[in-house]
Amino acid sequence: MFNLQAEKLEYLSQKLEHLKICLSDIKLATDNFSEACKIASLNGLTLYRAEVDHFDIENHPSIEGKNAGDHPKIHNTIVITRYPYGPDTDGEEFFTQIEMLSSVKHPNIVTLLGYCVEGFEMIIVTENVSNGYLSDYLEKVNSMHILTWEKRLKICIDVAHALRYIHYEMENQKAILNCDISSYNIGLDENLKAKISNFGFSVFISPNQEALYSNRSFGNIYYIDPEYEKTGMLKRESDVYSFGVVLFEILCGRMAGDQIYKESDKRLAPLARQRFCMGTLEDMIDPILKDEIGENNFVLNGGPNKDSLHTYIEIAHKCVAETQDQRPTMEVVIRELEKAIFIQVSLCS
Known part of the structure; x- marks a missing residue:
């Protein structure tokens, strides 16, 4: 496990558990992070575009017991941002992105749809911006x-x-x-x-x-x-x-x-x-x-x-x-x- 501070992992598990997505689902959606799904690389981040129907969100075990409104509205296509990983990674930028996006709600700010923390992987899922950047x-x-x-x-x-x-x-x-x-x-x-x-x-x-x-x-x-x-x-x-x-x-x-x-x-x-x-x-x-x-x-x-x-x-x-x-x-x-x-x-x- 990378060096993401324990209190931050605790925050994710307590406050945002309903947004957790399995790594296997993300790999399936991106064809194991294939070049065909890749849309950009910048400052160590790699962005992929994928179809949301790869995710079985309605039956996802992480949202059992949650109200239907707890999970953001599902989008047909999503953007997956893969953060740099390794034993020396503290995950600061990753956690800050999640903390900030989960605190805002505005039509001119992208919507946070989910995240994944497994092994050395740190991944954030947001709504698609179909016309790029x-x-x-x-x-x-x-x-x-x-x-x-x-x-x-x-x-x-x-x-x-x-x-x-x-x-x-x-x-x-x-x-x-x-x-x-x-x-x-x-x-x-x-x-x-x-x-x-x-x-x-x-x-x-x-x-x-x-x-x-x-x-x-x-x-x-x-x-x-x-x-x-x-x-x-x-x-x-x-x-x-x-x-x-x-x-x-x-x-x-x-x-x-x-x-x-x-x-x-x-x-x-x-x-x-x-x-x-x-x-x-x-x-x-x-x-x-x-x-x-x-x-x-x-x-x-x-x-x-x-x-x-x-x-x-x-x-x-x-x-x-x-x-x-x-x-x-x-x-x-x-x-x-x-x-x-x-x-x-x-x-x-």
Whole structure:
């Protein structure tokens, strides 16, 4: 058995026993973790997509005596995340993901369907995101044609709603700092509704707590709050910064780690701030979007209206401010993004 702390195993057995799934069922669903079922590998995690009818959940012994409503709604297709395993694995990220997902309920956060802890295996089962992840589109230039400006705005608003929820709207006197917002962790369902999928580095704070200090390394370097890097102080505004990087990725049609930014010797956010101040940020906009902007504010093929675009750019720039106290709350971010989509839809209808 790997080194998952005894109290955490106790938590799983007492609080979430009804979500336990046998390893044999998972192996059957994935054809023993075959390459054909594999959809991604990232930071040691391996993701598989499988059909839920392989699971005999209704007759599963782990839910005997439970009410029918205790188990989440069954989805036809599910995502199976296999965590790194071995004698030196402490299971911290695995347990945190389960603890956080079992504490949230929001349409823009993936639903936890089950988990497996057997031998050296640590596995989490969540609802499927049938249109993949936002990173899939940003990494493939041709795929970005699918995401019109209006669709991009809706994706941003979805994620913003999820962040407002975990920052301010949870029950039981809890709030969460996600600490790993990135395009890799934003799933898109069959309707392109966005859902945050990863909480492995997240931390609980109390609703009236503004900050906490940590020396942990969180998430992807291209999205990390620079003030946290310098001081170790985590705040809600740290998530706002990471979200701001995603906003600029969506605007520019490239991942934050794209080679073009590495060649400029700057990360995306500092480069965007510099270009914003110089008045040259529009040079960075996704060519797919620029091709769809006509002269005199005409909009072609679902491209951005200039007022909508400028509203978006203003709030994105504020999100990636260098210091935490200069960044807006998610409430403000949502208001501005909804203004941007209102302008877009009303002037294009």
